[in-house]
Amino acid sequence: MPEKPVTAIKRRSLLAGLAAMPAAACTELAETKPVGDLFDAAEGWHRAAHRSLAARQALAPEYAPDERSPDVKGNGTVSVETPEYQEQLAKGFPDWRLEVRGLVDNPLSLSLADLKALPQRTQITRHDCVEGWSAIGEWKGPKLSDLLDQARVSDKANFIVFRCADVLYNRDYYESVDMVDAYHPQTIIAHELNGEPLPEKNGAPLRARIERQLGYKHAKYLTAIEAVASFDDLYGGKGGFWEDTGDYQWYAGI
Amino acid sequence: MNKGPAKRHALTTRLWHWTNAAAFVVLFMSGLNISNAHRALYWGDYGYDMSEAWLIVTRFPAWMTIPQRYDLAEARDWHNLSAWIFALGLLVMWAMSLVNRHFARDIATSLNDWRPAAWRAAIKEHAQPGDHGDKSYNAVQKISYGLVLGIGLPLMIATGLAISPGFEVSAPWLVEGLGGRQSARSLHFLCAWGLAGFVAVHLVMVLWSGPLTQIGRMITGGRREGDANA
Numbered sequence: 001m002p003e004k005p006v007t008a009i010k011r012r013s014l015l016a017g018l019a020a021m022p023a024a025a026c027t028e029l030a031e032t033k034p035v036g037d038l039f040d041a042a043e044g045w046h047r048a049a050h051r052s053l054a055a056r057q058a059l060a061p062e063y064a065p066d067e068r069s070p071d072v073k074g075n076g077t078v079s080v081e082t083p084e085y086q087e088q089l090a091k092g093f094p095d096w097r098l099e100v101r102g103l104v105d106n107p108l109s110l111s112l113a114d115l116k117a118l119p120q121r122t123q124i125t126r127h128d129c130v131e132g133w134s135a136i137g138e139w140k141g142p143k144l145s146d147l148l149d150q151a152r153v154s155d156k157a158n159f160i161v162f163r164c165a166d167v168l169y170n171r172d173y174y175e176s177v178d179m180v181d182a183y184h185p186q187t188i189i190a191h192e193l194n195g196e197p198l199p200e201k202n203g204a205p206l207r208a209r210i211e212r213q214l215g216y217k218h219a220k221y222l223t224a225i226e227a228v229a230s231f232d233d234l235y236g237g238k239g240g241f242w243e244d245t246g247d248y249q250w251y252a253g254i
Numbered sequence: 255m256n257k258g259p260a261k262r263h264a265l266t267t268r269l270w271h272w273t274n275a276a277a278f279v280v281l282f283m284s285g286l287n288i289s290n291a292h293r294a295l296y297w298g299d300y301g302y303d304m305s306e307a308w309l310i311v312t313r314f315p316a317w318m319t320i321p322q323r324y325d326l327a328e329a330r331d332w333h334n335l336s337a338w339i340f341a342l343g344l345l346v347m348w349a350m351s352l353v354n355r356h357f358a359r360d361i362a363t364s365l366n367d368w369r370p371a372a373w374r375a376a377i378k379e380h381a382q383p384g385d386h387g388d389k390s391y392n393a394v395q396k397i398s399y400g401l402v403l404g405i406g407l408p409l410m411i412a413t414g415l416a417i418s419p420g421f422e423v424s425a426p427w428l429v430e431g432l433g434g435r436q437s438a439r440s441l442h443f444l445c446a447w448g449l450a451g452f453v454a455v456h457l458v459m460v461l462w463s464g465p466l467t468q469i470g471r472m473i474t475g476g477r478r479e480g481d482a483n484a
Binding site for chain 2: 023039042047049058063067126129131134211213248
């Protein structure tokens with residue numbers, strides 16, 4: 001009888017070994033420059049494919065009120081711990097300002113009341129997390145394009161950067177999109193979720209909705225919107241918190 | 255034009271077989287890594303609360319995943335890159351199979367192939383280990399290869415595209431047709447395991463019926479039985 005367990009173990013380690021061969025090779029390969037470059041090239045193919053298959057302004061699906069999920073899960077930062085933020089949260093953000101700055105001719109500094117006075121868009125859309133889950137909620141706020149038009153964005157600007165009040169792993173959260181997504185009609189600066197002021201876990205008082213991309217692009221706790229020519233001077237230079245810290249792809253439409 | 259003996263497996267079939275096998279291994283193992291990010295499956299448009307899941311999936315150990323540690327970003331890179339090879343490869347394979355009549359000649363079934371007697375005959379013949387010669391595919395092979403090429407692999411690609419929010423805007427009907435994004439994600443997972451099951455049976459059958467001969471044929475092409483030049 002002593003042989004049997006030994007065989008079993010051998011078989012299992014053989015199986016593990018066989019599985020590990022391609023996997024270990026991949027793990028090593030991913031560290032090399034050509035494969036890293038290939039991953040980045042593939043990111044470009046995904047964006048180009050998506051943009052050529054659908055109209056640039058094609059809308060993400062919108063749902064009926066009864067198709068909403070009971071809640072929209074909070075993920076990443078779900079609370080901003082600073083006393084300043086907590087005081088504003090308790091009072092309803094009377095002193096919160098959203099700056100629109102960078103490569104613009106007319107920089108803005110807007111209160112929540114200013115943002116609510118602009119034309120509003122209400123949309124019931126699905127939020128898809130990179131982890132795989134989805135939630136559906138009704139978001140309301142002004143279109144980003146209206147803010148950018150008011151600020152008169154320069155022709156030199158290629159990207160819109162979202163600055164945030166939250167800090168994860170001791171780094172400021174930030175995100176960015178290109179001009180196609182910035183001017184997309186469903187790209188709004190949401191201040192309401194399901195008819196209520198945005199809850200803290202969902203990014204109170206303001207969050208971006210980038211409906212054709214995954215959740216990590218939808219920056220929360222917005223403090224500023226900045227038009228830039230490139231990401232070179234921003235943190236890790238990859239255009240977003242997860243892009244810098246975890247090597248997630250900047251284009252998150254897949 | 256001097257043509258050599260007819261090959262059992264055309265060059266395009268062999269090239270596709272091996273690139274697709276490699277792409278499938280990378281897709282499957284990186285997919286298990288991605289599954290570990292949120293180990294719950296739902297039906298419908300939404301799903302985030304694990305208590306509402308129809309299935310909580312086991313956490314796949316590192317040795318089963320690409321890369322060999324939990325890394326969602328890198329797993330997604332491998333997955334989304336291999337998906338191009340997998341999808342475009344299947345497109346080329348289907349086009350070639352229709353042009354060179356691989357599908358019509360070797361895979362398309364006749365009514366007789368659907369009779370249980372034909373399945374029993376195929377199983378009986380393969381009950382004996384070893385090579386069974388360069389015969390055409392039996393009923394069970396035709397049906398299973400047909401299901402994999404015609405349903406399994408295309409469904410894998412369709413469900414994968416459906417969970418991409420950037421792709422969805424160009425084909426919202428696809429997501430709706432699959433029952434919503436979370437249904438598409440569940441089907442993607444089920445289909446992957448279905449294909450993995452096919453691969454497992456396929457490997458067992460190759461080992462059972464003269465593995466070196468079989469693998470050799472899928473590399474060199476082998477020759478077609480009854481060929482005059484043979």
